[in-house]
Amino acid sequence: MDEVTAAAAAAAGAALLPTSREERAAWLDALAAALEDDRAGLVALAAEETHLSQARLDGEVTRTAAQLRFFAGVAREGGYLEATLDSPDPSLIPPRPDLRRMLRPLGPVAVYTSSNFPFAFSVLGNDTASALAAGCPVIVKAHPGHPQLSRRTAELALSVLPAGWFALVEGMTAGVALVQHPAVRAAGFTGSERGGRALFDLAASRPDPIPFYGELGSVNPVVVTRAAARERAAGIGAGLVGSFTRDAGQYCTKPGLVFVPAGEGVDDAVRDALGSAPASRQLTDGMSAAYASAVELFGTDEEVTVLLGTSEPGTSTPAVALVGAADFLAARDAFLEEHFGPITVLVSYREDELPALLATLRPSLTATIHRGTGEDVTALATWLAPIAGRLLFDGWPTGVAIGWAQHHGGSWPATTASIHTSVGATAIRRWLTPIAYQDAPQEVLPPELRDGNPLGIPRRES
Template sequence: MNTDATGIAPRDERSLPGDDRVRLTDAASVELAVRLAGASGLARSSRAERGEWLVAIAEAVEAHRDELVALAEEETHLSAARLDGEVTRTATQLRFFAGVIAEGSYLEATIDSPDPSLVPPRPSLRRMLRPLGVVGVFAASNFPFAFSVLGGDTASALAAGCPVVVKAHPGHPRLSRRITEVAQAALAAAGGPAGALQLVEGMEAGIALVQHPAVTAVGFTGSTRGGRALFDLANARPEPIPFYGELGSLNPVVVTRGAIGGADGAAGIAAGLAGSFTRDGGQYCTKPGIVFVPEGAGFEAALVEALAGASPQRLLTDGIAAAFDRGSVELAERADVELVFGGERAGDVAAPVVVATGTSAFVAAREAFLEECFGPLTLLVKYADDKGLDAALAALEGSLTATIHHAPGEDVAELAAKLEPIAGRIVFNGWPTGVAIAWGQHHGGGWPASTASVHTSVGATAIRRWLTPVAWQDAPAEVLPAELADGNPLGVPRREDGVLRLG
């Protein structure tokens, strides 16, 4: 996910009656898209209606699966099997958020009855979360379905009642246009507002989207450089808006000495690492990019053996491939680094690279080693003792995940406590490259993993980013949302006078 989501030559064409074509400027394209989205009336729809529309979009995507997968395979070079699975994930996300809004607890509905005996007296207060308004979403390159036009940001925003304007990723423009058409047609056929989902393209359009005064929040998945630039734009607006960026992440892994001596041993852990950091060319935001291993435990040799049959893979774009070449060569040629494994390149594809260093060198050159290299590369940091490991862990930045490989029964509570401040999700004896769609999921972390570590871009609470609280004081019954009405006619979970009632 950590690729530049803003780099594309300006272009935008829209069909008009009679097959005439007009070319819109980026600013005009964004203005039209935001205006159409804002006029869609999505915020006035009910939760039940939005749930039906999300399911309708999911069914339409599945119905067009073969066509969409073929487009994505041609544009991204990802395998048809991987893309087919991603279509399923995308439809699952849409249905998941339909379920989230049907359940209703995300609204944080709260009622406090009036009590004149209190000091100060308490009026009647009813509070819940309401949609912010038009949301901008920047699509990712490496997940052309699940983190793109109809990805989690879009699904959660539509569920919240926020119309969405997506800035397409240049890595799959035709797919982006087609899946937008599929979704809009599904909305219209289900009686929903087709205008609630819009698409714009181009770097300048992306900038204009962030700066548009009617856009209330932005979700971004991409590079640290591109995300930081847009984050600064969002904050420099006359009226700053939330910018929820998922950026760079190294996802550290700690392998304990106990794990090396355990049932899986060095060979088993190395095989798992090899599969994880090379999966789909290492183009995952959760790729384990730095692995702390015991010095002298034979892990390097085990990893080389595990990578013996690894094949070069074509990366998503020429730009990503060129950046990987530069980054991997610069790292491998450092005097304080040992090249453990460097596969043979073949044409425009990337082969796995493993480099190693010690804890002292890692701490001394922290900034260089913490530079993410997007692609099939991982850095081994060899530690001699707990003191060296602790110093290296203290040098880490925020990440989406952290992983601990340990022996059964081994006490790793203290180690986990050291990783908690930097990671949004801690994995034990597994690998972080799978991100489940669930109520308990958290996909975020401290900078540079994200711009807002208290929020997630995957899981039920992703919807919270597109909502804002409103309290009604001594309000007439007719102005209250149905979810706050007396008697709880919609049966949503509510906190009433401090007591949580489940409907």
């Protein structure tokens, strides 16, 4: 029996054993504590494999533990179940019986980890935390960018969770087999558009298709208004450089396409800030090569000016591609593609050109507006809201807070499932499916649906 089949069989068995929300919450709390207890060793190993700084990685451990505890709280609160009770009403046409509805776990799920967040979106990251909270055993496909860290983190998970509730598999063959295994009922993925689309197609082509929740490519457009540029061009330029070069530009929320008003000095401020932006190492050799190709591609276009920051041997030099609105529109496909790493595209516009520029945008995880003091940007927000999962004002999209109201998603190509999120409390919804009980006896009903609300969860009753 291969590792995928063995893991799936164990997970299928575990899924048949009933667990309470409190039990699962306790597991998540214990996982958070185990992660923090091994913080020093995990951070040292992650720094060796990913080239990210120890300070950044230490903060990511803190975030990951917070995510685990957050979903423990979501499980305990119980509102995520969407428990709904309709009382019988024989006067209606047709007559309404006693109906009670809630969400239940799908069963074993696959989680494909990301390269750029070796803790927060990896083995014990957001997908794993939300799936366990929902009551779904998890089989994790480790990322090849940090294999030793993945194995060590998996050991922590196995030391806390009951048998069958967690497994780790490695390699491309295992990753393909995992999404196709009949015991797997859903899959979550964070990574490239190309890789995610391949797995999405496999999930859809199964004899029994399953949901595939992929977080993929995103350019995260930013629009700077003329009023904003006149007020604070220097601050906007410095903020942009700090955002797109943060941790080697390896964020899915990196601002990769920025529209700035012509002649207001934002491009000059970016040029100044870029001079002190550090060179950095990408997570893998393949990412380094792809980044170098992107910079070279822009450099061969006569209509594009490429600004370069600090250069060091063996590292990626931060870069900004400057282009005018007309030239952007003439070669839009190249500029609308996501380029991983410390690079962004700066498009200079006049107000009459902005509608045509915005009309080219594809959906992204985020969109951002920088506005002047008291400036009404309702019209601009109306343009951008339909293509963004999260609309920001006067800030930068790198960094995704953990909260009940958070949404980290969007339409294709940002994700494969626009109605869902991979961060925030409703990330748990991906691993659940509804069931309705009609005229069921009390002893058959889950406690969450019984008369008197014995568990005290939020419910809608009519």
